Amino acid sequence: MNSKIDQFDQKILQLLQQDARISHAEIGRQIHLSQPAVSERIKRLEAAQVIRAYRADINPKALGYQITAMIRLSTRQGRPYAQYVANCPEIIDCYTVTGEDGAVMRVLASDVEHLQRIINELNVFGSTSTAIVLTTHVAGKPITVPAID
Template sequence: MTTLDATDWRLLGLLQQDARLGFRELARQVGLSPPAVATRVRRLESLQVITGYSARVDPAKAGWPVQAFVVLSTTGIRQSHQVAHLAGAVPHILEDHRVTGTDDHILRVVAHDIGALEPLVDQLNELGKPATSFVLSSPKAWGPLPPPDTSA
């Protein structure tokens, strides 16, 4: 496990809010020199704490107005691996989380319309028992990773 100090967490917080911030601006906000910030950010990247940079896109405004979560109970480990493979191969499956409990996977999917999800549900029926919940709204669709509570 990587140990991160308060400055690392401050940098991570700033970059999660706006990954386009340059080293000079990051340095100004955390009170370090730009080269020191660059070294820290490169270290966080090499440790794979920072795994990439991307834009957050509103699915509905980008042409994917239907968003749903599909929970899936599989019938065995082979089927669970097949779900993971399917998730990697189907672009409109945005996320696949293998979980504990009565279900094995939680998938976040998008579609042009509800009917477009039917073929995916059919595929998932071959691997287990899917249940779909449609997203009505997302009051909090994303949040930055907070630093751990170190007071305990």
């Protein structure tokens, strides 16, 4: 366990991941600390970049995105696609990976034609392989402090 993250910090992180809008006072009630103590701990976690941001969990289908796809991109050299993926709003995650593929990305599309346009644009940077997500079994799982033996 990270020696700088104690059990109170872990509980704070768990509660914030469940509901980023929870008040510091409510966190304090749940973990038996004062509101000022909770606020100070949260400020420390933010300063240490343990907490990087607070976000809303948006339902893509409610915005018209009917398809989620995973696209693997194989490139010859470097990351020529980096600028494109940074500016493409439909690409919501992109990871440089080891193995045959240079990148793996999660993409949202309104329909098959929309997905095809994104794939065609990515093909400029290398070859792609696409899988459409049928079911999501785990998403947005809270991150916990790793157990160290």
